[in-house]
Amino acid sequence: MTLIDLANPTKFLSLTARLLPWLAGATAILLLIGFYQAAMAPDDYQQGATVKIMFIHVPNAWLSMFVWGVMSLAALGTLVWRHPLADVAAKAAAPIGAAFTFLALVTGSLWGRPMWGTYWQWDARLTSVLILFLMYLGLIALWRAVDDPSRAARAAAILTLVGALNLPIIKFSVDWWNTLHQPASVLRMGGSTLDRAFLIPLLVMAVGFSLLFITLHLAAMRNEILRRRVRSLQIMQASQQAA
Numbered sequence: 001m002t003l004i005d006l007a008n009p010t011k012f013l014s015l016t017a018r019l020l021p022w023l024a025g026a027t028a029i030l031l032l033i034g035f036y037q038a039a040m041a042p043d044d045y046q047q048g049a050t051v052k053i054m055f056i057h058v059p060n061a062w063l064s065m066f067v068w069g070v071m072s073l074a075a076l077g078t079l080v081w082r083h084p085l086a087d088v089a090a091k092a093a094a095p096i097g098a099a100f101t102f103l104a105l106v107t108g109s110l111w112g113r114p115m116w117g118t119y120w121q122w123d124a125r126l127t128s129v130l131i132l133f134l135m136y137l138g139l140i141a142l143w144r145a146v147d148d149p150s151r152a153a154r155a156a157a158i159l160t161l162v163g164a165l166n167l168p169i170i171k172f173s174v175d176w177w178n179t180l181h182q183p184a185s186v187l188r189m190g191g192s193t194l195d196r197a198f199l200i201p202l203l204v205m206a207v208g209f210s211l212l213f214i215t216l217h218l219a220a221m222r223n224e225i226l227r228r229r230v231r232s233l234q235i236m237q238a239s240q241q242a243a
Contacts, residue, residue: 067097
């Protein structure tokens with residue numbers, strides 16, 4: 001089945017109906033394994049048990065940017081390729097991305113309190129992630145404020161592509177400015193600096209949370225397609241009654 005085939009909402013709904021149970025099961029298994037490994041991981045010699053917040057914070061921080069990247073590809077699909085499901089994909093991803101970003105901010109604050117002595121600091125990375133969260137909320141508000149779906153799709157796509165400029169700022173803020181955050185320790189030239197006792201649970205949690213996003217995203221896309229079908233039927237019924 002190609003992307004062109006998936007442009008047909010009926011085929012897409014059929015595919016998601018088959019995939020979702022398997023994805024949900026794999027997600028649950030991986031997250032259970034990840035949480036168990038995180039609980040069994042040793043305390044850090046400097047940070048103590050608080051280092052275990054990393055196993056939730058880091059995957060959510062990664063996904064906060066990854067979801068916006070997915071939405072940016074969907075925005076290109078809306079503006080350039082006119083893919084029928086591109087706007088559905090972007091609209092369905094926005095609340096999920098906002099949730100991941102919110103969790104990244106909250107867990108980061110909880111981790112920062114014992115390490116930095118404060119829940120919040122106007123650090124370059126903290127500030128840029130907060131801006132990302134506000135952009136998610138802005139997109140969600142835009143879709144709800146504009147009644148015409150096609151106009152809302154184009155406006156949201158443009159805003160998404162403009163907002164994508166924030167992603168490299170978040171990624172490289174620790175290199176460009178003097179921040180409280182440490183440089184990359186997992187995905188870096190020369191290999192990870194994390195000990196395997198921390199690296200393996202972190203990677204398992206990252207894959208588990210990624211599968212969680214895929215599962216939630218497909219389910220949300222399915223609901224959005226059905227919601228639009230209901231809206232179309234309501235409009236047709238209202239037109240017939242008016243005639």
